Amino acid sequence: MSEILRVENLVQQFKLDKGLLDKIHMEKGRLVVRGRVVQAVNGVSFSVEKGEAFGLVGESGCGKSTTARTIIGLNKPTSGKMYFDGQDMTAMDRGERHALHKQMQMIFQDPYASLNPRMTVLRIVVEPILFHKLAKDRKEAEEKAYALLERVGIRPELAVRYPHQFSGGQRQRIGIARALAVNPQFIIADEPVSALDVSIQAQILNLMMDLKDEFHLSYLFIAHDLSVVRHICSRLAVMYLGRIVEMGTREQIFDSPAHPYTQLLLAVAPKLTGSSIESYEIPDKEMPTVLDLPKGCAFCNRCKHATAKCAEILPETKDLGGGHMVACHLYDEKGREAAV
């Protein structure tokens, strides 16, 4: 297998204070010019194989969506490299970038906000086909669109309707049809089912898994719901405050989570078996803000294994074997549990 996407040391920062007046602060009796910076993504590296569904999980504010938006080109990365099918995306000009979107598409979280309310469903799906000149005329594009809509479960006679006439699940199907319209190889799905009801969520997940085999797709699947990611992704990375804290196969992460944060996430997710969170000791601290990241490990204020070292030194990523990567001082260079 070969890689379809490779991200190396991606950093994405947003400057909060734009003008000079915002940046001036008094510090120890002196005027200092320093703007606040949101450090959304701080050196993220991962790769997605062809035909794979790779998951990115984490709580809100961990930078998972920002990572996706940077990959698709909605943000310009502060630093770092991104390769799609071996080509360096950060070095591309506008034209090359446009051409790339034939191969890379995105499905968004909110099916209410991501479809243009003034276009009919047919036009929404036809638009990308015509834009990328994948059909010789409008008629051929429309035929293609009808076929796609039917494939995702929207009856052809409904194609002349507008998005507001559809339910949330149907809208997500339309969003999927639009993404598929240009025959992409790679789809970034940013929380595609979190706005949907359970029974509809299962339908959409099934559809996405079927389409993956049928159209030979690779997915970057972003979600906060671990059970969904577990079901659909063969490999995943857990993010916390802009960094990947643990990465590995589904079995590695879910059966033997190594990072204390992953362990916490798995333990506190409500389960149908019940009464598991009632007795669990949950750290009552909250996430530090992305405006003021701690020097060492970002999780150390909530971690029950935290030592003085954790607060001072940023843990490096270590390989526990078999591609199971973890960034935690509990493990030494060789991936054994270190005596901290």
Added chain:
Amino acid sequence: MANILEVENLATYFHTFKGVVKAVDHISFSMEEGEVLGVVGESGCGKSVTGFSLIKLIDPPGKIQADKIEFDGQDLLGKSEKEMNKIRGGDITMIFQDPMTSLNPVYTIEHQMDEMLRLHQPQLSRAQRHSRCVELLREVGIPNAEERLKCYPHQFSGGMRQRVVIAIALASAPKLIIADEPTTALDVTIQAQVLQLMKRLVNEKGCALMLITHDLAVVSEITDRVNVMYCGHIVESGPTRSLIDRPLHPYTQGLLASIPGNGETRDDERLEVIPGMVPNMFDLPKGCKFAPRCAKCMGVCMEVEPETVTVSEGRRVACHLYSGAGKEEEQ
């Protein structure tokens, strides 16, 4: 134990120009003192309207009808708006989904907590109210309570804001708290904190909690009993553990099976799904509302609305599979 709440044949209809929406259609249930009851269902099933109907917070064109809504021995149906205002925020309080919209952004937390105490415990002096506010914030686990009282809602994180809302809901020592999706807007770790907190406080204070949610996992974590709703009807109810382990109604069965990681499906396999979608509330099917999506649908299901029958201890279900008519047809 005595029942704190008894509801019989509650029906909340919205009379719109397009037709009548039967958001809640003749449901009956009761809650015991100190009990945690889960009300679960998908969007539009009437679970929130049920909560609002109990405290009569339904605006026209909505209309509440019932044979009985009895809370703590008082008949809520006959109460005037003025009397209801004493009960709302007094003996019955609510926690809403989005703490940012349920707190007023232009007042400090203390102002908003103080208002609650001023209205419902007028005997307290100003100093007593202040110390009660501090005490309440401590109870819900907010550090530096004294200083945090002077803060505005935007200065709190989502989880902390929900804690403040819970503190306000507890301020009047209510007998019943109605929590409408209290943790849906929160992250998993914060959700766990808030659920733990609610469960602990309910146990300590002995007040009853009605937890309205779409998440069956949350229900199985903290509730004692659960009502499953579909299209304005309670299709199944019973003790949480037995209902989750042995669901009777095909809708409950389908709902549980479609959760990834539950039921027979393994990773990477297709999930079991309930086909189709929730019917249009303006145009509900004649018989059982779930019949068009049900795999076990029989002739009678399309024609006759099923009665709620008691199957075993505390387990009630509204499905022809378990009633007389259905059993005959099956044979």
